[in-house]
Amino acid sequence: MSVAPGFGTVLRMTIGKDLRMEWRSKDAINSMLFFSLLVVVIFSFSFDPTAETSREIAGGLIWTSFLFAAVVALNQTWARELRSQALDAFRVSPAPPNSLFLAKALGNMIFVTILECLMAPLFTMFYNLRALGNWKLLPVIAILGTWALVVNGTFFAAMSIRTRIRETLLPLILFPISLPALLAMVNATTAVLTGDYSPIIWIKLLTVYDVVFTTICLMLFGTVINAE
Amino acid sequence: MTTPAQPVATEAKVAVSLDSIVKFFGRFVALRNVTATFAAGRLYVILGDNGAGKSTLLRVMTGLLKPTSGAVKLLGEDPDDVNPRFGYMGHAPLLYDELTGVENLNYFAKLYGMDDHVVRDAIRTVGLDPDLDRRVGNYSQGMRQRMSLARSVIHNPEILFLDEPFSNVDVKSAHDMAALLGKMRDEGRTLFVVTHQPAVLEAFADEYIMMSSGQIVERREEHKA
Numbered sequence: 001m002s003v004a005p006g007f008g009t010v011l012r013m014t015i016g017k018d019l020r021m022e023w024r025s026k027d028a029i030n031s032m033l034f035f036s037l038l039v040v041v042i043f044s045f046s047f048d049p050t051a052e053t054s055r056e057i058a059g060g061l062i063w064t065s066f067l068f069a070a071v072v073a074l075n076q077t078w079a080r081e082l083r084s085q086a087l088d089a090f091r092v093s094p095a096p097p098n099s100l101f102l103a104k105a106l107g108n109m110i111f112v113t114i115l116e117c118l119m120a121p122l123f124t125m126f127y128n129l130r131a132l133g134n135w136k137l138l139p140v141i142a143i144l145g146t147w148a149l150v151v152n153g154t155f156f157a158a159m160s161i162r163t164r165i166r167e168t169l170l171p172l173i174l175f176p177i178s179l180p181a182l183l184a185m186v187n188a189t190t191a192v193l194t195g196d197y198s199p200i201i202w203i204k205l206l207t208v209y210d211v212v213f214t215t216i217c218l219m220l221f222g223t224v225i226n227a228e
Numbered sequence: 229m230t231t232p233a234q235p236v237a238t239e240a241k242v243a244v245s246l247d248s249i250v251k252f253f254g255r256f257v258a259l260r261n262v263t264a265t266f267a268a269g270r271l272y273v274i275l276g277d278n279g280a281g282k283s284t285l286l287r288v289m290t291g292l293l294k295p296t297s298g299a300v301k302l303l304g305e306d307p308d309d310v311n312p313r314f315g316y317m318g319h320a321p322l323l324y325d326e327l328t329g330v331e332n333l334n335y336f337a338k339l340y341g342m343d344d345h346v347v348r349d350a351i352r353t354v355g356l357d358p359d360l361d362r363r364v365g366n367y368s369q370g371m372r373q374r375m376s377l378a379r380s381v382i383h384n385p386e387i388l389f390l391d392e393p394f395s396n397v398d399v400k401s402a403h404d405m406a407a408l409l410g411k412m413r414d415e416g417r418t419l420f421v422v423t424h425q426p427a428v429l430e431a432f433a434d435e436y437i438m439m440s441s442g443q444i445v446e447r448r449e450e451h452k453a
Contacts, residue, residue, distance in 0.1 A: 004312065005341040013338045021326040024363075080324070089322040089379065092290050093339040094311040228293060 014103030059189030132195030148181035249298035276439035325365030340383035
């Protein structure tokens, strides 16, 4: 006789399953890498900025590039579940819906973090970047900023899966709602790179944004996944 | 395959009850005031033309679709409250193409809090080789259907909902699957099978349910000699 599965078990199994599927198909990671690489190269050749200008614009450039690239991974997240309608098999199981949401968000966090780790050296090289502020805050900003993108992205991608224009709809919903987070990420990153002002207020804003939207997404996901 | 932990063979026990079920998709009425009671431990074959509402009825019974009005009870409770006690095999396989059969079933077994050891037994039960190291995307349609059946029974459910289980399956495999479904019924499970091939289930069906334009228009008992 089956029993209700543990939240942690479903979380771990779903992340493991998604990583295995991505490792085999490489649907998301290849597209994200290629897109980000194009952004780095095109902007680098278009502007040819000085080191000082680079520090001022790099924050915006980096995060805009990651935001657009993340959309690719976010669309793939639920596309995998829609093929062969495997999502229905989850919905009729006693597994808690929030475990699926959190697993998907953490999976996307892993994909986007891998992208960031691969792209960071290239950004540094192409834009001749050197942080004048406290560089140790950059990983904190990266983690908080990435979570802000993926938690909302995962949620809104789930909302749009049943629409025919889901790939167009996701950025239309996600980008406006991510604006406060994007503003905080860009300003915090620029503050660290230029050393002109403290990034702490922006990091605090990003933390509050993450907590608020993670809570809202967890509260509403059960309704979203069962909506027709 | 073991028998369900809670025997349900007595016909007096109600497996599913539908009370004035109406289901709209926009302005289209898919189910029109469907009221019915289905006793446990029987194999029901649901028949009807395309668009008659068979699959919608099955999805409403599983809780995958919420009725616009009316109430569904599975084993006396809301479908969402008895998920571990029923299984669902959809028209699509409900499996991940990028994973092998064992990997798929390992994942779904965990969703029901089951251990890995049930996986190989479930695969053998449907006549597949658990050592087959091939991704589901490379399976034939018949193999997918069998694996999908294995997925839907992996947690040993009391009620099984099957939507077109024999589609694209060769004749021999279809009869093998039908015999397996008959065996499950004999073990006390309740089965609802939507199909366009009723002849395959002729030897095992207890009742035929005819649907047309979103309504149950006839229920016919199968009298076996």
